[in-house]
Amino acid sequence: MVTRALRQAATIALLVFFASLCVTPAVRVVTPSDLPSRISDQAFWHLIVEMSEPGGFFRSDNLVSNETTFQHVIPELRKRMRPGGVYLGVGPDQNFTYITAVRPRIAFIIDVRRQNMLLHLIYKAIIEQSADRAEFLSLLFSRPRPQGLSPAATPEALVAAFGPSPPSEKLYEKNLKTITDRLVSHHHFRLSAPDLRSIEYVYHAFFTGGPELRYSFPRGPWFAGFPTYAELIAESDGDGTQHSYLATDENFRALRELERNNLIVPIVGDFGGSKAIRAVGEYLREHNAAVTVFYTSNVEQYLFQGEAWKRFFGNVAALPLDPSSVFIRAYFNNMGYRYQMTAPGVRSATLLDPIGPEVAAFNEGRIQSYFDVIERSNVR
Secondary structure: HHHHHHHHHHHHHHHHHHHHHHHHHHHOOOOHHOOOOOOOHHHHHHHHHHHHOOOOOOOOOOOOOOOOOOOHHHHHHHHOOOOEEEEEOOOOOOHHHOOOOOOOEEEEEEEEEEHHHHHHHHHHHHHHOOOHHHHHHHOOOOOOOOOOOOOOOHHHHHHHHOOOOOOOOHHHHHHHHHHHHHHHOOOOOOOOHHHHHHHHHHHHHHHHHHHOOEEEOOOHEEEEOOOOOOOOOOOOOOOOOOOOOOOOOHHHHHHHHHOOOEEEEEEEEOOOOOOOOHHHHHHHHHOOOEEEEEEEEEEHHHHHHHHHHHHHHHHHHOOOOOEEEEEEEEEEEHHHOOOOOOOOOOOEEEEEEHHHHHHHHOOOOOOOOOOHHHHOOOOO
């Protein structure tokens, strides 16, 4: 009896062991050690070229975000996320705030506009060469650096210090050359003549707009009162804690380290396209890594205007995912579905949604409209 019981126990133990070999890889949090700690300039540019799709059209330059509540999910995001994962995002510099909050090993910014990829290269050149936040803002807006700024200055104090300084045409011309030299001569990125003209156009918008630069859109009652760059970097999580990449020198240094190591990769790609997202997935699979955060802004709103949303969820389903993988999405109330706002006077809510269950819902046919996506999203 004892011998039989021991045999049964041994058999069960072996079955459990072999079962674990089958199950564990599907649910295991992949180690980030296979991801590079630095990507060479040549490999970085190769990733951009090989992963990118032809540039597409969007009706706004979108040089600055129009989402005032994008920091509200960061406390919950930090509870869910482990450092050292993989970040995917879209749009301009609000990605930097999410990146400094979750501290990924690598980040990919995927946007349909080639101009957005070039905007991120401008940021890259400026961030790499900036010793601190004040120097960064001086280079970004072509304004003389104020004297006497404390290293512990708040974002509001930083911007206020630049307020009295008018933009300098001389600084602008010098800085534009510094940016293009950094990208072309230092990094040896093969930017075309149209790319360089686009870089000049984007950088000039920061020169003329300064900290008051806003999201641009055709005028209309729904699109009035967009926040300025200065207002966005001074935002908080709703409880008074500021998480912006310019909130502290520590945040800025973490961002600069990623940029200097070529670990923030901007790609031209359509979320409903056939190449960019899947190419990122292939790269991550080769490096035994998984997407942990995917910030989609309100891109899904546009995908659901046709059939592109089906291709998007197919692309997401092809990504390597972590059990904790999560979407961050923005929802604007002017779309007709009144989502409860998280602060008075704001026009959008920032929502979280686990990626795995959403892909399962898509596969089971439980997602058929944009509002199906929004209703399943929350910040809890």
